[in-house]
Each structure stands twice: as C-alpha cells, then as structure tokens.
Amino acid sequence: MRARAPTITPLPCENIVSVVTIENVTKTYGSYTAVSDLSLSVPAGSLYGFIGPNGSGKTSTIRMILRIIHPDQGRISVLGDDSASAANDQVGYLPEERGLYKKLSVRRMLQYYAALKSMPRAEANEAIDHWLKRFELESWANKKIESLSKGMSQKVQFIASAISNPKILILDEPFSGLDPVNTEVIRSAVLEMQRRGTTILFSTHDMGTAEKMCDFVFMIFRGEKVLDGTLDEIKATYGADSIRLRWEGTPEQLNSIREVERVIDMGGFQEIQTNGDSRRVLSQLVEMANVSLFEITQPSLHDIFIRIAGPEVLEASREEEEVQA
Amino acid sequence: MNKVLAVAKYEYLIAVTSKAFLLGVVMMPVFMGGAIVVQYLTRDQVDLTARKIAVVDKTGRLFDVIEQQNKIRNEFEIFETDEDGGEPRQTRAEFSIERVEPESDEEELGIRLSDRIRSNELFAFAVIEEDVFDPSKQATVRYYSQTPSYQTLPNWIERVVNGEVKRERTEQLGLSNEDVLSLARTVPTRTFGLIERDGEVKEENRVLTFMVPFGGLMLMFMMVMSVAPAMLNNVLEEKMQKISEFLVSSVTPFQLMLGKLFGAVGVGLTLSTIYLGAAYGMARYFEIDDRIPFTLYLWFAFFVLLALVIFGSIFSAIGAACSEIRDAQSLMTPVMLLVIIPMMCMAPILDSPSSTFSRAISLFPPATPMLMFARIAIPPGPALWEIVLAVILTALFAAGCVWAAGKVFRVGILSQGQAPSFAKLVSWVLTK
Numbered sequence: 163m164r165a166r167a168p169t170i171t172p173l174p175c176e177n178i179v180s181v182v183t184i185e186n187v188t189k190t191y192g193s194y195t196a197v198s199d200l201s202l203s204v205p206a207g208s209l210y211g212f213i214g215p216n217g218s219g220k221t222s223t224i225r226m227i228l229r230i231i232h233p234d235q236g237r238i239s240v241l242g243d244d245s246a247s248a249a250n251d252q253v254g255y256l257p258e259e260r261g262l263y264k265k266l267s268v269r270r271m272l273q274y275y276a277a278l279k280s281m282p283r284a285e286a287n288e289a290i291d292h293w294l295k296r297f298e299l300e301s302w303a304n305k306k307i308e309s310l311s312k313g314m315s316q317k318v319q320f321i322a323s324a325i326s327n328p329k330i331l332i333l334d335e336p337f338s339g340l341d342p343v344n345t346e347v348i349r350s351a352v353l354e355m356q357r358r359g360t361t362i363l364f365s366t367h368d369m370g371t372a373e374k375m376c377d378f379v380f381m382i383f384r385g386e387k388v389l390d391g392t393l394d395e396i397k398a399t400y401g402a403d404s405i406r407l408r409w410e411g412t413p414e415q416l417n418s419i420r421e422v423e424r425v426i427d428m429g430g431f432q433e434i435q436t437n438g439d440s441r442r443v444l445s446q447l448v449e450m451a452n453v454s455l456f457e458i459t460q461p462s463l464h465d466i467f468i469r470i471a472g473p474e475v476l477e478a479s480r481e482e483e484e485v486q487a
Numbered sequence: 488m489n490k491v492l493a494v495a496k497y498e499y500l501i502a503v504t505s506k507a508f509l510l511g512v513v514m515m516p517v518f519m520g521g522a523i524v525v526q527y528l529t530r531d532q533v534d535l536t537a538r539k540i541a542v543v544d545k546t547g548r549l550f551d552v553i554e555q556q557n558k559i560r561n562e563f564e565i566f567e568t569d570e571d572g573g574e575p576r577q578t579r580a581e582f583s584i585e586r587v588e589p590e591s592d593e594e595e596l597g598i599r600l601s602d603r604i605r606s607n608e609l610f611a612f613a614v615i616e617e618d619v620f621d622p623s624k625q626a627t628v629r630y631y632s633q634t635p636s637y638q639t640l641p642n643w644i645e646r647v648v649n650g651e652v653k654r655e656r657t658e659q660l661g662l663s664n665e666d667v668l669s670l671a672r673t674v675p676t677r678t679f680g681l682i683e684r685d686g687e688v689k690e691e692n693r694v695l696t697f698m699v700p701f702g703g704l705m706l707m708f709m710m711v712m713s714v715a716p717a718m719l720n721n722v723l724e725e726k727m728q729k730i731s732e733f734l735v736s737s738v739t740p741f742q743l744m745l746g747k748l749f750g751a752v753g754v755g756l757t758l759s760t761i762y763l764g765a766a767y768g769m770a771r772y773f774e775i776d777d778r779i780p781f782t783l784y785l786w787f788a789f790f791v792l793l794a795l796v797i798f799g800s801i802f803s804a805i806g807a808a809c810s811e812i813r814d815a816q817s818l819m820t821p822v823m824l825l826v827i828i829p830m831m832c833m834a835p836i837l838d839s840p841s842s843t844f845s846r847a848i849s850l851f852p853p854a855t856p857m858l859m860f861a862r863i864a865i866p867p868g869p870a871l872w873e874i875v876l877a878v879i880l881t882a883l884f885a886a887g888c889v890w891a892a893g894k895v896f897r898v899g900i901l902s903q904g905q906a907p908s909f910a911k912l913v914s915w916v917l918t919k
Contacts, residue, residue, distance in 0.1 A: 228736045230901065255736035261729030266501075277493040278737035322733065 179206040181330055181361045182227055187236030189222050189385075196222040198385040200236070204330075204363055204378070209356050211376030212365040213463065219385040220365045221258060224332055227363075228255055241329060251280045254328035258335045258365075260319045264308040268299065268318055271307060272325055279326035286325065293321040297347065313344045320348055324355060331355060332363045337371060349375065369463040381467060388470050389463075397460045400469065404461045405434040405443065411451035419446050426468060431455060433465060490738045494746020498721070499753040508754070511713070512761055537581040538640055541600055541612035545589050549615055552651045553644070554584050560643070582640065587612070597631070604633055613644055619652055697837065699779060700864035704833060706762055707791050707857045711826055714755040715798040716819070718747060722806030722900075723815055731900050740897040744807070748799050748889070755795045759788065786863050789878075794856035796885045798826060804892035808899035808915075814906030829857035840865045850877055852884035891916045 182204035189197040197219045204210045214220050225231045226238055229250070240250055263271050269290055276286030294300045297317040302310060310318065316339070324331060333352065337345045353375075356362050366372050372379060379396060381389035389396055407416075408431045416425050421438035436443055440458055447453050461469065502508055544550040565579040590596045593614075600612040611632035618624035628648055630641040657667045722744075725731045734743055763784055770776040801822050809815040832854065836845045840862045846869070849858035859877045862869045869877075898915040899907070907915070 225901070229739070230732070230735050251737075253736070255733065257729070257732040257736070259729040259732060261725075261733070263730065264728070274493075274497050275733075275737070277497070278490060278734065280489060280493075 180204060181206045181241055182363065183237075183239040184223070184227070185237045185239075187223070187226060187233040187238060189219075189226060189231070189233050195385050197226070197233070197382075200382070200385070200387055202380050202387065202390060204361060206361055207356070207359060208377045209352075209362045209364060209375055211372035211379040212363055212382070213369055213372045213379060214367065214382040214388075216367050218367075218382045220367075220382060221334060222385075223382070224255075224334055224363070224365055227332065228253060250330075251326060252329040254279075254323040254326060254331040256320060256323035256331075256333045256336055258338065260316075262307045262315060262318060262322075265306060267304050267306055268294070268310070269303045272318070272322060275322045276325050279328075281326050289325050289327065290321070293325065296351065297321065312339075313341060316340055316344055317347065320351065324351070327358075328360060330361045330363060332365070334365045335367070336364065337366070337368070369467060373463045379463065381463070381470075383467070383470075389466065393463075396463075396466065400461050400466045404459050404465070405436060405440060406455060406457040406459050407432045407434055407447070407453070408455035409447060409451050409453040411447065415450050416447075419443060424469075426465075433461070435469070490742050491746045491749065494738060494743055495749035495753065498747050498750025502717075502750065502754045503757060512758065533578065533580070535577055535580050537583060538610040538637075539583045539585060539608075540640060540644070541585045541587045541603070541609055542644075543587045543589050543596065543600075543612065543614045545615055545617040546619060548655075549619075549648060549651060550584075550586050553647050554586075556647045557582050557584050579639070582643070585609070601631065604631070610634075611640060613641075615648060619648065620655055622656065696865065699783070700837060700861040701833070702766070703783075703787055703864055704829060704857050704861045706759070707787070707794055707860065708826070708830060710755045710759055710791050711794050711798050713758065714751045714795055715802040715826075718751045718799050719802040719806040719815055719819070720812075721747065722803050722896075723809060723812065726807065726810065726900065735900060740807075740900050741893040743900075744800070744803055744893055744896040745889070747803055748796065751799045751803075752792060752795045755791060755799075756788065759791050763787065783864055786860055790856035790860045790881075793881050793885050797853060797856070797881075797888050798822070800885075800888045800892035804895040804899070804912075807896040808902070808912060809906045810903055811906070818906060825853040828854045829861075832858060833861070836861055837865065841869070846873065849873075850880060852881045855881040855884075894918065 180203040182202075184200055184202045187197055187200045188195070200219070200223065212220055212223070222231070226233050227240060229238075229240075237244055241252055243250070263274075266274075269287075272290045272293075273283070273286055276289065277283075281289070290303070291300075294303055297320075299314060299317060302314060307315065307318065320336070323333070331352075336348060336352070340348065352362055352364070364372065364376060373393065376393060378392055379389060380387065391399075413425055413427065413432070416422055416432065416434065421436045421440075421443050422434055423437045424435040426433040426435075434443070444453070444456055447456070542550055542553060544553075561581050565577055565581060566575040567578045568575045587596070587600065597614075600609065603609045604611065611630060611634075613631070614629045616626040616628070618626035619628065628644060630644065632641075653667065654664065657664070662670075722731075725734065731743075738746070767776065767779075767784070770779055802819070805815055805818045805822065809818060828848075828851070832845075832848050835842070836849070836858055839845060845858075845862060848854055849862055849869070850873070855877050859869070859874065859881075863874065868874075894916045895912055898918065
C-alpha cells in the first residue's frame, strides 16, 4: 500500500519568496525509485521541516538540492539559480553522516571548509572566532580534532556547516546522537541563524522535534509527498475531529458508534476520528463503559502521519528501517 | 577554478608539511649518504687472522714457487700505506703454506687433512694434479675448505699456479717473458659521441650513459609510487570517515578530484625538484654536469607530470569507487601492472633504444612517460616525430584518464557497500 498525498491546498505564498523550488522531481537508483514526482517550495526565512521516516527519500532530495546528485526528471531551483553546474556557496550543509579530519587542528579544518565556500581568509578567521566563542571552544582552536570529545566534535561539525553564514542552511538529522545539553546548544544556534535571516531546511525522522521547531512542514514517505504546509494549517485540517479516549470498553464497541469513523490504538489510549458531534459520541460511550479520559485534541504530526499513511505502513516503514540497519 | 586551487593548496600543504614527507625527503639522502659513510668506515674492517693452507704438489715443481710467492705477498702485498705516508698497516690476511707429500692412498690423505681443517689446525688444503703443465690434459688444482665464501685464498693459489704454468709453457716454446706480455697485451676500445665540424668531440662515459636513463626512470617510478597510492588512501580515508559528502556540498566531485590531483602533482614535482637538484649538485661536484643537457631535466619534469596525472587520476578514482581498503587493493592490482611495465621493459630499452620493440612500447601511453624519457636520455635519442607523437598520445591519454576518473569519482564518492566490478566502473564512465 502506498501513502497518498492528502488534499491540502498549498499555502498562499504570493508574498513569500521561495529560496528552494522543486518541481516534479523524480530520482531513481536502478529499479528503486527514491523520489517520485516531488514538488515543494521553501519560503525564505522559514524553518522548514523536511520530515519522514528513514529511507523515505529525504537525503536524496537534499543531495539534489545541493547538486551532489542530479534528478532524472524535473527541475530544481536554489536561490533562483537552476543550473546544475556548481555547488552553491550560499548553502550550508550538515550531512547526516558526519566526519572530520582527525589530524587537523580545529582552526585549520574550519579554515579549509571556509575556503571551500570561497570565504576570504580574514573573514573566515573572524567567523571562526565568533563561533568558537559562541560554543565555548576558544581554548580548543589549535587542538587536533581527535582530542575533542564527541559533543565538541558535533559542535565543530555544526560550525563547519554554518561558517560561511549561508542564506540556506540544510541540516540532515542535526540532533542525531546529541545529548540533551548539546541538542539545546545547537537548537539555540539554529534559531539564532533563522532570526538573522537564514532559511533553515531541517530534515528529520523525529516528528516531535520538527513539530516543536518548524514553521513549515513537508512530509515525505516512500519518495512521495504526503504533507505540505504550515504547522497550523496542517493541524487545522486534521485537528478538530480527534478525540483521545481511555475507557473500559472494547474496540468493537467503539466501531458500533455511528459517528466514529476510525479508531487508532495508541497503546495507553485510543485516538478516535469522528464525523459528527463529539458530545453524542461521549454520551454513547458513557452508556457502554466507564470513561477515564475523553479529550478533544489537535493531533501530533506523528498521529497525522499514521492517519495518512496508515499504521500498517508505519509498521512496514519500521521493518524497512530494521532491514537497512 | 578557485575551489580547485583551494583544494589543491590544502592537499599540497598538508602533504609537504607532514612528518612523513619531511622524513622521506631528508631520510633518503641520509640513508644513501649513510650507506657510503658506513662502507668507507668499514673498508678496513677485514679479518686479518692468518690462514694456513696445506699444499699437496703432485708435480713436485710448484710448491717452492708458491712458497716464494707467499713470502713476497706476506712481506709486501698485505700492507698499505696512506697517501700522506706513515707506518704501513696490514689490510689483508697473512697466508702460511705447509708442504704435504702425496701419498698412494689419496682418499685417506684427504680425510686426514679435512679432519685437520675441522679441528681448525688448517684453513684449507689444495691438491695440484700431476699434469697441470700439459695443456692437452684437463688437469686441475682442487681446493678444499669449509668456508667456501672466502675466495681470496683460492684465487691467489690459482693466480700463482697459472702464472708459473704459463711461464714454463712459454719457456718450452722458446719465448721470453717480455714476448708473452707483448702477445697478451689487449687493444682498448674508447667510445665517443659523433664528431661535429665546429665542435669538440667528447669521450662517452659508459657509466653515465647508463646511469642517467636508468636513474631517471627509477626516480619517475618512485615519484608515481609515492604519490598515486597516497591519493587512493586519501580519497578512501575521506570516504570512510564520512567527510566526502560535506566536501561535495561545497565543491563538485570533479573539482574535488581535480584539486586533489593538482595537489598530488605539486607534491610529486616538489620531490622531483629536490632530488633532481641533488643530482645536479652531484653532477657538478664530479664535473660531469656538462654531460647531462639541461633539456633532459625539462623532459623529466614534463613526463613526470604526465605520469602523475595519469596514475593519480586512476588511483583516486579507485579510492572513490571503493568503501574498504581490501576492495581497493583488488582493483589496484591491474593498475600496478601498468605502473611496472616500464620497469620490466627497462633492460631491452637500455640495450637497444631504437629497436622496433622499444619504439612501440614507448608509444604505449601508460608506459610512455618513463620509457620515452629513458630513450631521450640515451644518445642520440629518438626521432623528433616519435617524441612529438609520444607527447600528443600521452597528453590525450592523460586527459582521458582525468575525464573518466572524474565520472567514476562523481558516482563513487557517495556510494557505499561492495566495490563495483570493472563492468560497473565502465558503466559509470559512460553515464551522462
């Protein structure tokens, strides 16, 4: 079963300049379709969540935006430039799989990365000093990377991607493997860059993190778009009809209620989608069994994803992840 | 181009400031110089223990001569005096000769003498057969020892016996010793370059005419072997350490490969300059610098550049295509064969640089840089059209290697898992 894109109307973005535009892009590897007929638009200055389970096509899409790989079909425009000839100095990138030159000093390595972004030496040194101070790493500037702790290395990796003060910063699973303290440090730095005008394209499989941080959300599953819009708009579309229920009755009893359209068992509670008056649902439930929780909620992104793709699809996705692991 | 230069500058500086490079540059002359110094210092460290030899002279006419010659040797030939005078010092071992009469049971005599050698009473014994003066007989001098590696003593015995045998044979023919020397005097052959109408003809130095092409070829081989496999390791290491993806988000894979190639070529040229400079210095010291034309240095620089571009791009493509060193090693094997072809063809080319084989193999582009240089270094050198053709073919081949390596690099640098087959690599090259 393949997830279908819901009928969410694209955002009215007439006043928003798009920094990344993808139109009908398809990318295949042999017989495997990584990205299928994908279209999206990243508004300038936004914190754009690019979410989906592992193996859904996020990294392939990011690599196409960066011109590391090229689409088989479709068009990609970055900052108005759709030439596929060169990587863009205005785009910073923190890949999911990260590595550093262990034998180099922190400053020397950052100078090299800045040079690759065509930064003049003096400007690069200024930026390096700023970021090392920001992350309290000044005393480590001339130490070799191999002497840094894991947390410090992760900060240096972030600095490397942000050193050129890019107009677009693409972060692929930026919090993966970070402890809570370093997660907060990086999160704060990301938000600071956004406030300064950098557009953040934030790729993650952790929908909770995306929900907390992002203005816009684009959800991809098995190479196809399943959600696209602002968080508020997505929740407004999916939110009003959700009820969280904890009670002593059975799922069969729930399905017997005419207003109940769908029941998702979340373990500790059930999530119910209705097509009618929730008061009528409550009155029927109370007649059937004891109710300990009845809450009308907006669904989380995770809930919405399950609703769109179906729990069995999520299960299949987990299996795919396990196979990949 | 700026990004290519940024990568090249980084790669070059990292390489030439590394301890490995500095040690390599400094240590090689140190090792070579050290070997000369050690040889000089140990030249007099010879075993001066006296050697006693028993001689069974079945002719009955040679022992006295041997004993007399040994007296002369022990008195004069085993001592040397320094150029600045001073006391003579012994530099060779003294011999002592013991007469042993032949016996009817030769085998028993041989066993007894062998036992004396085993008990260190004797160093060796020699049996001079009865018919050594008769040229029609195949008579020999048999030398017995338990240290066959020591050749000084048997060589001396041979020389003394043969000298006396020759003298006696010539006497029988009625010739004087002077007559014999006159008859035996050889006519030396001296080799020269061609005579110019207005130029000075120079006598050829045989050692030099061998050493220049041989040394140049070896140096070029060393440059390729120091630089190209290092490129493979460099690319593979970046891939294994997950640095590559970050790099190709800032530069295109082709720019990255080209930058690395330029950096590596720079390292190779730096090394070459250092070693050629040292070679030139030595040539000047020994006053043979005028025998090595300056254009030869330029040809070396040009061909080493092409060799580094060819093999550097191929090795970097292999590094990009593989994810593990083990996989890279199996792909390297056929390329290594290309690298060592010139080494295998060196002898026939030095022997006959203008043969059909030499011409053909020196126009095979992967081998051209080393072999065409060797041919140019051997006077009179190949025809101009051969050099021009070699330059064109090799330059085109080098450009093709860079282009194909760029294609493989682009696909391979982000690929993971098993190393691609040769057919897969070809399909990567042909991918648009």
